[in-house]
Amino acid sequence: MSDEPLAFSPDQFSGQSRVFPLPNLVMFPHVMQALHIFEPRYLEMFEEAIHDDRLIALGLLEPGWEQHYEERPKLHSTACLCRIATQQRTPQGTYNVLLLGVRRLRLIHELPATKPFRVVESEILDDHEPNDPGAAAGLQQQLLAAFKRSMPKIPQAYEQLDQLLGSQITLGMLCDIVSYTLDIDFDTKLRLLTECDVFRRVRLLMGAIEARGVSGGGRTFPPEFSVN
Secondary structure, three states, X not given: OEEOOOOOOHHHOOOEEEEEEEXXXXXXXXXXXXXXXXXXXXXXXXXXXXXXXXXXXEEEEOOOHHHHOOOOOOEOOEEEEEEEEEEEEOOOOOEEEEEEEEEEEEEEEEOOOOOOOEEEEEEEEOOEOOOOHXXXXXXXXXXXXXXXXXXXXXXXXXXXXXXXXXXXXXXXXXXXXXXXHOOOOHHHHXXXXXXXXXXXXXXXXXXXXXXXXXXXXXXXXXXXXXXX
């Protein structure tokens, strides 16, 4: 098992992202996701990343990918740039990895196929939060209340949530953590990932919580996150 520093700065990103495409997992910044890597092309991808910048983009396959999976099925234009936090090579030659989401990405142009895996020219998408501290504080309280209503009645979970808020994370970070944690439909999660306006993203999430009456859906709360 290898552990690496998790701090990330945009100047560490070359603008070319190795894309690991998934059909049904929407990854968000500030959370961690475990993966088991076994396909030869993706083993090569992760080995290159481990010895380079440790960055991988988790992309999303558009509908219809099943017929073209072995080729290059179309990707959604928004992805999540991730840092490899830990990796463990198994006796079978596969990898167990833990990824930390660090930034949203816009996928712009796929490069010619010179490697077994896909590489895409990309740009980092920054959050935009209107300069209105009062409105931000109000939205945070509303999101917290909606989240608590959606959670199982487990005192320990409430204690963890209070500890999370005590760490003074931003509204955008809280929204991403809640978006990842709750069992929301794929299309809504994709819209949440695509939306860079923090206020609009929070309102979209609260609407999804209230309309669907979602629950924690089996994820551990809170997921591990970074304040970087």
